[in-house]
């Protein structure tokens with residue numbers, strides 16, 4: 231009756247998913263009736279509910295906030311909950327777990343190490359006068375806030391780490407997200423813990439492993455530009471270490 | 480091997496491809512440096528031997544290698560200048576135009592140098 | 604893993620900065636070197652001309668600089684590549700020592716040639 235635009239009507243899309251059951255990996259194909267606005271994550275839920283309850287993936291917020299659902303969709307790491315099926319413009323969608331992480335089951339990868347690296351750079355304010363009984367207000371100017379604000383938006387999704395060539399060949403490399411976090415706190419005017427943080431940042435697993443492939447900035451769903459943070463951080467680190475060495479003389 | 484991941488460029492951007500190429504060209508240049516330095520030892524053996532080396536390597540047949548080597552060198556040089564700029568923390572926000580510009584520069588410099596080499600060795 | 608990392612690693616930032624600086628220098632010197640040997644004079648590679656350049660003091664300085672920066676840049680780059688791997692992570696010290704020796708070796712070998720003529 232009404233004149234419906236065909237692109238709005240939805241169509242069947244094949245999901246080609248890389249599976250892993252603990253021993254062997256294999257591919258499974260499922261047909262998903264995609265509607266306009268439907269996300270890849272919804273497609274995965276549809277498959278889990280309709281065809282195969284054993285399909286495993288991580289997700290929580292469904293709105294790009296928790297960072298659980300990053301996976302490789304058509305060769306690029308993306309958030310499944312923020313990627314619309316029809317916008318991918320292909321009749322077949324290839325879905326794989328993130329690279330550079332150990333696969334536990336299907337699309338679920340092991341994030342223990344990734345979070346441990348985050349923790350290792352001490353991503354919190356360190357102050358000498360910490361007094362939780364009588365907290366004082368820490369004043370900061372808007373410019374000082376804007377200097378680091380963008381880097382606070384990281385949701386620890388691991389997309390950056392999954393494309394980093396240094397992370398690909400060294401398990402212990404801190405990776406883009408952790409170093410962006412280190413930089414974010416280093417340039418926070420309220421922070422006094424730069425020395426402590428630099429300990430990890432300057433180490434063999436820190437800034438010296440980055441050679442500006444800059445792919446992390448390309449794939450980050452929050453556009454926080456980890457590559458930029460690392461370049462600035464490395465400069466900081468070099469100055470820091472040389473100063474330290476000169477002082478000891 | 481894990482190392483092949485450095486060259487896994489499917490789904491990656493031109494930034495990553497540049498990184499892969501920088502690695503490969505760098506390794507080629509290290510090999511060339513070793514060859515070039517060893518070659519110079521022929522100078523010690525006097526004019527005859529040196530000239531015979533030159534006579535075999537500076538020839539039209541070797542021109543194709545020369546031209547490829549120039550490409551490798553020019554690429555590593557221009558891309559390297561781009562990396563130096565960014566690694567000093569500069570011009571990050573215009574990294575995309577700079578990337579395209581660097582590829583354009585590589586092409587222009589390479590064609591120019593190859594043409595000159597051709598004239599030099601084959602002689603027009 | 605972090606304990607022994609900090610203090611004796613001043614070489615890391617120096618290596619990084621020198622890699623960038625020698626890179627800049629090489630871009631200039633190699634362009635010049637290439638022009639001089641391939642694009643200007645047709646007989647630039649003839650024996651007497653090579654020897655003449657090698658004996659000229661200004662050229663000696665230039666070649667010395669080129670030699671030093673290229674040895675460093677090439678093998679320090681190789682070091683970075685090696686240290687990016689798990690193998691490098693396990694053998695960091697050996698690789699560092701080996702690379703320093705190779706850099707010195709290449710430099711001394713080249714200087715030997717420079718001073719013979």
Ligand code: SF4
Nearest residue numbers: 384385387388390450
């Ligand atoms: S930096 Fe970006 S890509 Fe990396 S974990 Fe944070 S949000 Fe994800």
Ligand code: FES
Nearest residue numbers: 292296297299311
């Ligand atoms: S489900 Fe939380 S970011 Fe996608």
